Amino acid sequence: MLALPDYREQTPEVAARFAKIKERPVVLTVRNLEKAFGTNGSRHVVFDHVSLDIHRREFVTIIGPSGCGKSTFIRIAAGLEEATSGEMLLDGKPITGPSPDRGMVFQGYTLFPWRTVKENVMFGLEMRGNDTGTADAEARQWLDMVGLSRVENSYPHELSGGMKQRVAIARALANEPRILIMDEPFGALDALTRCKMQSYLLQIWKKVNVTILFITHDLDEAIYLSDRILVLGVNPGGVREIIENPVPRPRTPEQFLSPKFLAVKHRLDELIHGSAAEQEEEDKIPVIKLTEVGDEVE
Numbered sequence: 001m002l003a004l005p006d007y008r009e010q011t012p013e014v015a016a017r018f019a020k021i022k023e024r025p026v027v028l029t030v031r032n033l034e035k036a037f038g039t040n041g042s043r044h045v046v047f048d049h050v051s052l053d054i055h056r057r058e059f060v061t062i063i064g065p066s067g068c069g070k071s072t073f074i075r076i077a078a079g080l081e082e083a084t085s086g087e088m089l090l091d092g093k094p095i096t097g098p099s100p101d102r103g104m105v106f107q108g109y110t111l112f113p114w115r116t117v118k119e120n121v122m123f124g125l126e127m128r129g130n131d132t133g134t135a136d137a138e139a140r141q142w143l144d145m146v147g148l149s150r151v152e153n154s155y156p157h158e159l160s161g162g163m164k165q166r167v168a169i170a171r172a173l174a175n176e177p178r179i180l181i182m183d184e185p186f187g188a189l190d191a192l193t194r195c196k197m198q199s200y201l202l203q204i205w206k207k208v209n210v211t212i213l214f215i216t217h218d219l220d221e222a223i224y225l226s227d228r229i230l231v232l233g234v235n236p237g238g239v240r241e242i243i244e245n246p247v248p249r250p251r252t253p254e255q256f257l258s259p260k261f262l263a264v265k266h267r268l269d270e271l272i273h274g275s276a277a278e279q280e281e282e283d284k285i286p287v288i289k290l291t292e293v294g295d296e297v298e
């Protein structure tokens with residue numbers, strides 16, 4: 001196998017970037033968080049002992065096998081679900097319910113089909129008490145930011161999947177959230193559109209004062225986008241590792257094959273598929289023979 005560098009080793013530039021990030025105020029504080037479902041008899045601990053401080057304008061990704069609690073974690077951050085114990089604070093204040101200070105983008109398209117693109121972006125602005133003229137002007141600015149001014153009067157069904165997600169990002173950012181929380185936002189897109197959206201998101205993040213908490217299944221996506229990567233596991237659930245991504249910024253698609261990138265990818269693979277292997281026994285598909293002799297596939 002190709003000899004890979006140590007994934008923890010950082011160049012002085014990368015180390016300096018992390019030092020700067022840590023000097024910034026903490027936006028999201030996670031302290032000893034535990035989430036369990038069910039009662040004593042059949043209690044399922046999804047994760048416990050999760051602690052993490054996310055700093056202003058940091059890009060943090062959560063990755064892990066299906067069922068490790070990625071969505072549960074962000075539902076707690078969104079205020080849609082309560083932790084069993086521990087706490088989550090936004091700017092030092094406990095999260096007690098949903099609020100526009102957390103912008104959400106999900107994999108499923110969540111635009112209002114009866115509203116035009118611009119009216120979708122205006123929605124939160126109007127809810128916050130802006131008059132129609134102000135909401136209109138601000139919505140146009142955000143659509144300009146995501147490069148969709150030309151379709152402002154179209155309806156969601158007239159847009160491609162990638163465009164819909166750009167509108168969803170504009171709509172979330174228009175509320176000027178403290179943190180943008182994205183649960184597999186590009187999961188339903190084809191590979192090429194997905195790559196484009198990743199680059200787009202990095203460009204937007206550069207221009208806007210926002211912290212990002214991103215969920216993905218995709219190793220390349222996690223490494224390409226993030227400062228830090230929180231790896232969750234299953235059986236038992238919880239934090240496997242928090243990786244400070246050593247791949248320098250600005251990120252470019254050429255880096256996907258760089259030794260540093262591959263070293264992080266190898267480590268993520270080890271952490272995630274190690275735990276997937278443990279799961280294998282539970283998830284085994286029953287052997288059912290429905291083939292004719294001589295039809296075997298490899």
Ligand SMILES: Nc1ncnc2c1ncn2[C@@H]1O[C@H](COP(=O)(O)OP(=O)(O)OP(=O)(O)O)[C@@H](O)[C@H]1O
Nearest residue numbers: 037038046064065066067068069070071072073217
């Ligand atoms: N309301 C609920 N009641 C009981 N169990 C739940 C509930 N919500 C989630 N779970 C369980 O919690 C675990 C974590 O689910 P979650 O959806 O957070 O995983 P995930 O990491 O987002 O998975 P995926 O990658 O498939 O989206 C799963 O075992 C799931 O069955």
Ligand SMILES: [Mg+2]
Nearest residue numbers: 070071072183
């Ligand atoms: Mg999920």
